[in-house]
Amino acid sequence: MQQQPLLWLVTLLPHAIQALPFALSPTTWSVREIPTSQRAAREAARVAVQYLNYYSGSPHQLVYLDVVRKATVKSIPEIGDKFYIEFTTKDYQTNQEARVCTASVFFRQKQAKPAIHINCTTSGSLTKARENDYNFYRQMKKQVTPISGKDIPDSFGFIEPDMLPVWYLAIMGSSFVVWEKTTEERSYTMAQIKTVQQLPRKDDSIAFDYDILLHELPTEEMIYCSLHIVWIPGKPPKVDYECSHNAENGSGTESEEGSTFFGNFK
Numbered sequence: 001m002q003q004q005p006l007l008w009l010v011t012l013l014p015h016a017i018q019a020l021p022f023a024l025s026p027t028t029w030s031v032r033e034i035p036t037s038q039r040a041a042r043e044a045a046r047v048a049v050q051y052l053n054y055y056s057g058s059p060h061q062l063v064y065l066d067v068v069r070k071a072t073v074k075s076i077p078e079i080g081d082k083f084y085i086e087f088t089t090k091d092y093q094t095n096q097e098a099r100v101c102t103a104s105v106f107f108r109q110k111q112a113k114p115a116i117h118i119n120c121t122t123s124g125s126l127t128k129a130r131e132n133d134y135n136f137y138r139q140m141k142k143q144v145t146p147i148s149g150k151d152i153p154d155s156f157g158f159i160e161p162d163m164l165p166v167w168y169l170a171i172m173g174s175s176f177v178v179w180e181k182t183t184e185e186r187s188y189t190m191a192q193i194k195t196v197q198q199l200p201r202k203d204d205s206i207a208f209d210y211d212i213l214l215h216e217l218p219t220e221e222m223i224y225c226s227l228h229i230v231w232i233p234g235k236p237p238k239v240d241y242e243c244s245h246n247a248e249n250g251s252g253t254e255s256e257e258g259s260t261f262f263g264n265f266k
């Protein structure tokens, strides 16, 4: 009986093994159902949705978390918490119920970038979304003057209809950043595009440089990030980014450890 779970740990967590207390037996791992209203349950579902928005590679298919229906957590001492959640999402553009999803979200202790597996029912508006993606892509490809913009949404919460796809693309790309930064204690939401600039490309892709603000919870801090996003319809975006705490206090940009760009270009 003892062999199986330990093998599982060996496969999944090669570098965490040293943290495993010598006498730990699988029976000490508690698996419990938690109230769906609990912050931890919603936060686990939220990061799963953000991962889905990044991974779908479709800016016109973004969804947000609606209702958490069921949540279970398995706590493994010294290693982390694995959440199993069932939830529904709504479509970003229509606010219609979109999908029913199940996900596992594994937060390793004190580490960002939870391991996520997610399955969802397909959405009825998939074809329309793909079509809108492609129209936006074609329009950007034939742009004579690269588009640019700032403060999206503006201080009244308004977004020019022309700029909506540029906003969606930023949400899709920043969802990658958010996923990489999220821990069990900290979550992020994109708040605003400060500036956006399209970059001409000779290949099949379209590219944009964004400066954005992420809202961090529970600290309520604003994180300022520079993103370079390269995208082809139907594929997850390529994202390079650099973030620094505090854009608003005007105390300059204090880069995070290393201060180099992170991303998925490699």
Ligand SMILES: *[C@@H]1O[C@H](CO)[C@@H](O)[C@H](O)[C@H]1NC(C)=O
Binding pocket: 102, 103, 104, 117, 118, 119
């Ligand atoms: C997703 O679906 C696969 C295949 O049906 C299943 O093996 C896996 O456990 C599911 N994952 C989640 C998180 O629901």
Ligand SMILES: *[C@@H]1O[C@H](CO)[C@@H](O)[C@H](O)[C@H]1NC(C)=O
Binding pocket: 245, 246, 249, 251
């Ligand atoms: C920025 O301001 C917030 C709120 O006043 C404060 O909590 C935070 O520590 C400040 N950040 C920096 C880097 O000064």
